Amino acid sequence: MKKLLIYLKAYRKEACLAPIFKMLEAVFELFVPLVIKGIIDYGIAAEDRAYCLRMGLLLLLLAVIGLAMATTAQWFSARAAAGFAAKIKQVLMEHIQKLSYTELDTIGTSTLITRMTSDVNQVQTGTNLVLRLFMRSPFIVFGSMIMAFTIDFKAAMIFVITIPLLSVVVFGIMLSSIPLYKKVQSQLDRVLGITRENLTGVRVIRAFNKEEEEISHFKTENEQFTRLQTFVGKISALMNPLTFVIVNSAILVLVWTGAWRVEGGILTQGAVVALVNYMSQILVELIKLADLIINITKAVACGNRIQKVLEVEPSMENGSKECIEEKRTPANAVDFNHVSLTYSGAGAPSLTDIDLHVKTGQTIGIIGGTGSGKTSVVNLIPRFYDATQGNVLVFGKPVKEQDMESLRSQIAVVPQKAVLFAGTIRENMKWGKEDATDEEIMEALTIAQAAEVVQKKEGGLDAFVEQGGKNLSGGQRQRLTIARALVRKPRILILDDSASALDFATDAALRKAIREMKNAPTVFIVSQRTSSIRFADQILVLDDGKSVGVGTHDELLTTCSVYKEIYDSQYKKSGKEA
Numbered sequence: 320m321k322k323l324l325i326y327l328k329a330y331r332k333e334a335c336l337a338p339i340f341k342m343l344e345a346v347f348e349l350f351v352p353l354v355i356k357g358i359i360d361y362g363i364a365a366e367d368r369a370y371c372l373r374m375g376l377l378l379l380l381l382a383v384i385g386l387a388m389a390t391t392a393q394w395f396s397a398r399a400a401a402g403f404a405a406k407i408k409q410v411l412m413e414h415i416q417k418l419s420y421t422e423l424d425t426i427g428t429s430t431l432i433t434r435m436t437s438d439v440n441q442v443q444t445g446t447n448l449v450l451r452l453f454m455r456s457p458f459i460v461f462g463s464m465i466m467a468f469t470i471d472f473k474a475a476m477i478f479v480i481t482i483p484l485l486s487v488v489v490f491g492i493m494l495s496s497i498p499l500y501k502k503v504q505s506q507l508d509r510v511l512g513i514t515r516e517n518l519t520g521v522r523v524i525r526a527f528n529k530e531e532e533e534i535s536h537f538k539t540e541n542e543q544f545t546r547l548q549t550f551v552g553k554i555s556a557l558m559n560p561l562t563f564v565i566v567n568s569a570i571l572v573l574v575w576t577g578a579w580r581v582e583g584g585i586l587t588q589g590a591v592v593a594l595v596n597y598m599s600q601i602l603v604e605l606i607k608l609a610d611l612i613i614n615i616t617k618a619v620a621c622g623n624r625i626q627k628v629l630e631v632e633p634s635m636e637n638g639s640k641e642c643i644e645e646k647r648t649p650a651n652a653v654d655f656n657h658v659s660l661t662y663s664g665a666g667a668p669s670l671t672d673i674d675l676h677v678k679t680g681q682t683i684g685i686i687g688g689t690g691s692g693k694t695s696v697v698n699l700i701p702r703f704y705d706a707t708q709g710n711v712l713v714f715g716k717p718v719k720e721q722d723m724e725s726l727r728s729q730i731a732v733v734p735q736k737a738v739l740f741a742g743t744i745r746e747n748m749k750w751g752k753e754d755a756t757d758e759e760i761m762e763a764l765t766i767a768q769a770a771e772v773v774q775k776k777e778g779g780l781d782a783f784v785e786q787g788g789k790n791l792s793g794g795q796r797q798r799l800t801i802a803r804a805l806v807r808k809p810r811i812l813i814l815d816d817s818a819s820a821l822d823f824a825t826d827a828a829l830r831k832a833i834r835e836m837k838n839a840p841t842v843f844i845v846s847q848r849t850s851s852i853r854f855a856d857q858i859l860v861l862d863d864g865k866s867v868g869v870g871t872h873d874e875l876l877t878t879c880s881v882y883k884e885i886y887d888s889q890y891k892k893s894g895k896e897a
């Protein structure tokens with residue numbers, strides 16, 4: 320948490336002014352019981368109406384000034400806390416963008432969302448309260464005690480006994496609830512995680528009739544969350560009755576002894592009322608202080624969770640900034656030199672000893688059963704993951720030595736899951752190239768067989784795509800994501816099973832159009848269908864993370880039993896050539 324405080328530096332002025340104004344408010348508050356004492360002892364006793372009126376106006380003035388101070392303090396503290404939280408979110412977002420897939424897999428998306436939202440909000444609330452109360456509350460508690468001593472030494476002794484007693488109760492309750500608050504926060508993490516999973520997977524849940532199970536799972540976790548919160552609430556609820564008993568007892572003693580001493584002429588009625596006022600102020604401030612400490616603890620726990628993410632070092636170091644485009648295009652676009660990959664935390668390797676050499680401009684097909692490692696192979700080209708053994712070269716240079724931005728700017732990946740963002744089709748296409756003209760976009764859409772998707776939509780390129788592309792069919796989404804990749808005019812194009820929702824004719828037309836592109840890219844096609852890759856210059860056949868065949872379709876039919884099996888199964892199933 321300490322390391323996060325540097326982001327508060329930009330709001331140094333606000334962070335200093337907020338407590339100062341709050342202290343000034345407290346100073347004015349401490350004078351109120353003395354003014355009331357004056358009204359009772361001098362104004363009412365002597366029936367001096369003019370004095371009472373003057374003092375009444377003074378009270379009003381103190382209230383107005385106090386209000387002005389409090390509002391100003393609130394303004395400064397809210398500004399500092401909101402700015403601090405915004406900066407943390409910004410830094411966190413920038414850091415997350417730097418992390419590689421390996422770290423993101425390890426941390427998990429749902430906890431990152433909780434840290435970015437609920438945890439940052441908690442830090443903001445804590446900061447706001449600290450700035451307003453950390454000086455004010457102790458000041459009022461000790462100030463009231465000192466004021467009590469100035470009024471009457473003996474009566475002030477009641478304060479000396481009451482304050483430690485009150486402190487023990489308030490802080491005892493607070494200390495016992497702090498660990499529980501930490502549990503509440505991690506339970507909240509779990510509830511949010513399940514909510515997110517359920518919302519993103521709602522279609523699958525319904526398709527498998529798992530609603531009941533998921534509702535019951537959510538209910539269990541949510542009830543646990545409610546139980547924990549209620550338990551903490553009950554402990555905190557003890558605060559009021561206990562503190563009120565102590566304070567009211569102290570007030571009783573004050574009034575009772577005060578009455579005797581007023582009778583004996585030692586103390587005035589006004590002094591007793593002032594002492595009671597001070598006692599009440601102490602109670603209010605001690606409760607605020609306890610609330611503040613609970614909030615600080617929560618904020619520190621949340622701050623530490625944020626800090627932990629910021630401390631995760633990106634495992635991938637960026638290579639040289641030297642631009643590879645300046646170099647002559649080497650004969651090979653991609654080389655896998657005896658590459659193996661074991662994901663962090665996974666026991667067995669997902670890829671073992673992959674050796675593949677791809678000439679510039681070639682089309683490579685990658686085929687294999689589910690989980691055979693097809694996506695893992697292509698993910699190594701833009702360096703989404705680093706090979707654990709061997710090395711991957713792009714245009715003759717190891718990817719680890721290349722500047723990541725420049726490497727990725729030459730590669731376009733169309734992932735399995737077609738992801739589109741809320742905005743117009745044109746805006747989505749510009750993700751590929753910010754300054755793409757409408758002609759460039761239409762050209763890419765035509766190659767991706769998506770021109771008719773745009774033509775059919777009202778507004779054409781200005782048609783709105785809802786978040787995640789909800790208002791488009793699976794095939795339309797796939798074609799638009801392919802077009803987005805093509806807008807970039809990449810030197811390497813990776814289609815990771817991204818034409819699976821297209822019919823055979825559209826799939827074939829797409830491949831033909833890519834082949835006929837001016838400056839046609841080197842293309843990697845990951846597919847489960849032999850028909851999508853059979854015309855590739857080379858086909859890599861994977862089985863359980865190992866390369867079991869590399870060659871053309873005709874070669875593999877005679878040399879690779881796995882490939883022949885896949886081909887036969889698809890050919891026989893459809894009754895015609897797959």
Ligand SMILES: Nc1ncnc2c1ncn2[C@@H]1O[C@H](COP(=O)(O)OP(=O)(O)OP(=O)(O)O)[C@@H](O)[C@H]1O
Pocket residue numbers: 424662663665669687688689690691692693694695696
């Ligand atoms: N991020 C990851 N962390 C750990 N293991 C992973 C990760 N991604 C993939 N794996 C594992 O690596 C293996 C290969 O997965 P990969 O996604 O490359 O296969 P695939 O051939 O593309 O599968 P599919 O055709 O089903 O998409 C699988 O056993 C998978 O469980």
